[in-house]
Amino acid sequence: MPAELDATAKFAEYAHPERLVSTQWLADHLGEPGLVVVESDEDVLLYETGHIPGSVKVDWHTELNDPVVRDYLDGEQFAALLGSKGIARDSTVVIYGDKNNWWAAYALWVFTLFDHEDVRLLDGGRDLWIAEGRDLTTEPTSVTPVEYPVVERSDDEVRAFKEDVLAHFGNPLIDVRSPEEYSGERTSAPAYPEEGALRAGHIPTAASVPWARAAAGDGTFKDRAELDAIYRDEVGLKDGDDVIAYCRIGERSSHTWFVLTHLLGFENVRNYDGSWTEWGSAVRVPIATGTDRGEAPTR
Amino acid sequence: MSGMDATALPPRLAETRDDFLALEVRDRLQLLLEFSNELPDLPERYADHPDLLERVLECQSPVYIFVEVVDGRAHLFATAPAESPTTRGFASILVQGIDGLTIDEVLAIPDDYPQTLGLGQAVSPLRVRGMTGMLARIKRQVRAKSASAE
Numbered sequence: 090m091p092a093e094l095d096a097t098a099k100f101a102e103y104a105h106p107e108r109l110v111s112t113q114w115l116a117d118h119l120g121e122p123g124l125v126v127v128e129s130d131e132d133v134l135l136y137e138t139g140h141i142p143g144s145v146k147v148d149w150h151t152e153l154n155d156p157v158v159r160d161y162l163d164g165e166q167f168a169a170l171l172g173s174k175g176i177a178r179d180s181t182v183v184i185y186g187d188k189n190n191w192w193a194a195y196a197l198w199v200f201t202l203f204d205h206e207d208v209r210l211l212d213g214g215r216d217l218w219i220a221e222g223r224d225l226t227t228e229p230t231s232v233t234p235v236e237y238p239v240v241e242r243s244d245d246e247v248r249a250f251k252e253d254v255l256a257h258f259g260n261p262l263i264d265v266r267s268p269e270e271y272s273g274e275r276t277s278a279p280a281y282p283e284e285g286a287l288r289a290g291h292i293p294t295a296a297s298v299p300w301a302r303a304a305a306g307d308g309t310f311k312d313r314a315e316l317d318a319i320y321r322d323e324v325g326l327k328d329g330d331d332v333i334a335y336c337r338i339g340e341r342s343s344h345t346w347f348v349l350t351h352l353l354g355f356e357n358v359r360n361y362d363g364s365w366t367e368w369g370s371a372v373r374v375p376i377a378t379g380t381d382r383g384e385a386p387t388r
Numbered sequence: 389m390s391g392m393d394a395t396a397l398p399p400r401l402a403e404t405r406d407d408f409l410a411l412e413v414r415d416r417l418q419l420l421l422e423f424s425n426e427l428p429d430l431p432e433r434y435a436d437h438p439d440l441l442e443r444v445l446e447c448q449s450p451v452y453i454f455v456e457v458v459d460g461r462a463h464l465f466a467t468a469p470a471e472s473p474t475t476r477g478f479a480s481i482l483v484q485g486i487d488g489l490t491i492d493e494v495l496a497i498p499d500d501y502p503q504t505l506g507l508g509q510a511v512s513p514l515r516v517r518g519m520t521g522m523l524a525r526i527k528r529q530v531r532a533k534s535a536s537a538e
Contacts, residue, residue, distance in 0.1 A: 133511050134473035137421050150512035187471065 091207045092124045092181040100212075102313035104354025108347075109212045109310070110183055112221055119143060125180045128215065129196040130187040139225035141185065141218060145174045145232060149192050149340065153199050164239045167203050172237040178205070185211035185218065189304040191344055198343035198360055202242045210347065213309040220307065247346065249333045249359035251367055254292060255374070258385040261326055262295035263334040265345045266365065270337070271297040273378035276369055286369030290376040292335065293383035296324045300341040303348045316353055326355065335361035335368070398493050401485035401501060408505045416510045424477035426484070430467050451475045453522060455529040462494050462530050463487055466522075474511060478502070478519035482526060491534045495527055 095114040100106035110118075118124055119142065126144035128136045136146040147153065152170055153161060162170060176182060182205065186193035190210055200208045211218070219225065244250075249257070269275045273290035291297070302319055305311050311319075320326050332355055334342040339362025346360040361368075368374055377383025397405070408416050429435070434454060451468035464487050466479035486494055498504075502519035 132472055132474045133515065134417060134421050134424060134477065135471060137417065138424075138470070138473050150515065151509070 091179070092118055092121060097212075099312055103352040105351040107207075108209050108351040110209050111212055112218050112223060115141070115183060115185075115211055115218075116223060123179070123181055125174065125176045125182050126211075127174070127176075127182055127184045127193075127196065128186060129184055129192045130215070131192050132187065135187060135215075137227065139227055140230075142224055142226045142228070143230055144185075145176075145230055147174065147184075147196050149195055153196065161199055161202060161242065164203070164241045167242070168237040168239045171205075173232070173234050175232040175235055176205075176237060177235045178238055178240075180207070182208045183211055184208065185214045187215045189216075189301055189308045189344070190214040191300075191340060194344040194347045195340040198247065198346055201247055202244065203240045204243060213307055216308045247350075247359055249335075249361040251361075251363050251371060251374070253359065254333055254335075254361055254368070257331070257333055258294060260331045260333070261324070262292055263324065263332060263342075263345060263349075264291045264295040264297050265300035265334055265336045265342045266291075266297075267299055268297060268380070270365065271295075272380050273376075276337075276365065286337075286365050288369045288376055290369075290378040291383070292368060293375050293377040294385050295335075295377075296382060297380070298324060298345070300336065300344045303345065303352075310348065310352060313352070316348060320349065320353060326353075328355070329357075330355060331357040333359050333361050335364040337365045338362065339364045396496070397501070398485060398489055398497065401481075401497065404481055404485055405501075405505055408507065413506070413510045416506060420477040420507070420511070421473060423480040423484070424473040427466065427468070427476045427480035428483070430465055434465055434467075451479055451518075451522065453479065453525060453529070455526055455533060457491065457530065457533040460490055460534075462489055462491065462526075464526060474515060475518060478522060481505075482519070482522055486526065491530055494530045497523065497527070499523065499527075 094107050095110040097111045097114070100109050103109070115126070119126070126141055127147050128140050128144050129147045129149060130136060133148050133150065140146070155162060155166070182200065184193040184197050193210055193214060197208050197210060264271050271291045276286040276289045298319065303311055303316060326332060332349060334345045334349070336342040339360055342360050342364065346358050349355045349358045375386040408419060411419060451466065451472070453464065453466045456463040464483045466483055468475040468479055499520065501523060502516050507516050
């Protein structure tokens with residue numbers, strides 16, 4: 090049984106209001122059967138310092154990736170993970186995290202690869218929950234494992250590979266990294282470790298829209314009109330566009346993927362998770378530097 | 389290479405490593421959290437002068453370190469925000485393990501010490517790299533400060 094939807098007026102403006110819940114909604118619904126709250130942060134220990142009562146942790150680094158191949162979990166691994174967290178196929182999952190839900194959006198996108206139906210984000214994430222003085226606990230959550238079915242991962246709809254990007258020129262690309270990474274001054278975000286891309290710059294024709302522009306000061310998503318002003322008016326996206334977003338390893342672009350897909354209603358948005366760590370080291374792929382978008386290659 | 393100091397891990401660092409390795413992978417996170425909670429506050433002379441501290445760029449979270457060399461021994465200070473407990477834990481392991489060591493003892497710590505704690509699986513190798521960066525910067529500061537003191 091899916092949990093009740095959040096009728097917050099701001100959400101009603103979005104294309105898919107069912108993908109968000111407010112902190113008040115979550116406070117009111119905590120503990121309901123069928124609802125599982127998941128925390129997903131950049132820092133692997135942050136959950137242990139205090140989390141929303143009853144929530145479980147999913148770590149992007151150690152739990153969502155295959156430990157050997159650069160890929161996500163397969164159907165069996167995902168089933169084992171979710172089952173161990175007490176998440177059933179029909180559970181309503183609300184994900185929240187630090188840094189404007191950066192990693193929470195990433196986890197949600199991975200859940201989408203397995204077509205988990207009812208998965209939502211907590212608008213404002215961990216920081217807003219804390220700012221509002223709501224309860225945190227260090228009490229370990231006791232989980233009753235459940236059966237989660239083995240569902241084949243489906244990469245077709247929301248995931249793009251390098252070959253897809255090469256075939257995509259002429260369609261909109263969104264680079265969600267920092268301006269320094271886009272122009273080619275750096276290969277990783279300012280103040281972040283260099284993660285081994287051999288070349289710097291951006292994929293030609295990509296528009297630069299740093300992901301956090303979609304977030305308001307309190308970590309919630311900007312409202313519909315503000316988001317339309319960025320992605321439709323400024324970038325020029327139109328209904329029906331086929332869009333690929335990328336960043337460095339696909340996490341920041343998951344946030345933008347969420348905004349474009351669930352808040353603005355674009356139906357063909359893919360996240361290129363290979364992103365700059367792949368593109369910036371691949372042989373003979375085109376790269377543009379500087380602040381201009383650059384020209385599509387003619388092959 | 390001669391002399392026992394070149395290979396002997398300082399006792400506190402060895403003890404920390406053994407403590408981590410004795411635990412199941414998921415319990416290693418709890419131990420790291422304990423270290424995180426034990427990171428001492430900066431003394432006042434640094435708390436008011438963040439400019440004196442060096443930022444560790446290899447870490448994903450803002451962490452700053454500063455080494456003092458007094459009478460041939462290293463004293464280490466570090467600070468990282470409460471929202472970055474993993475980074476605080478790494479810094480705390482190094483502060484507890486290095487503070488009070490001689491210059492030679494610090495410089496003899498193997499550069500891959502962070503990789504020997506068994507945290508790769510619990511935390512991920514990429515995150516452990518942040519601690520490697522911290523250790524490298526500590527050694528560099530020790531080297532620079534002991535040279536200028538001579």
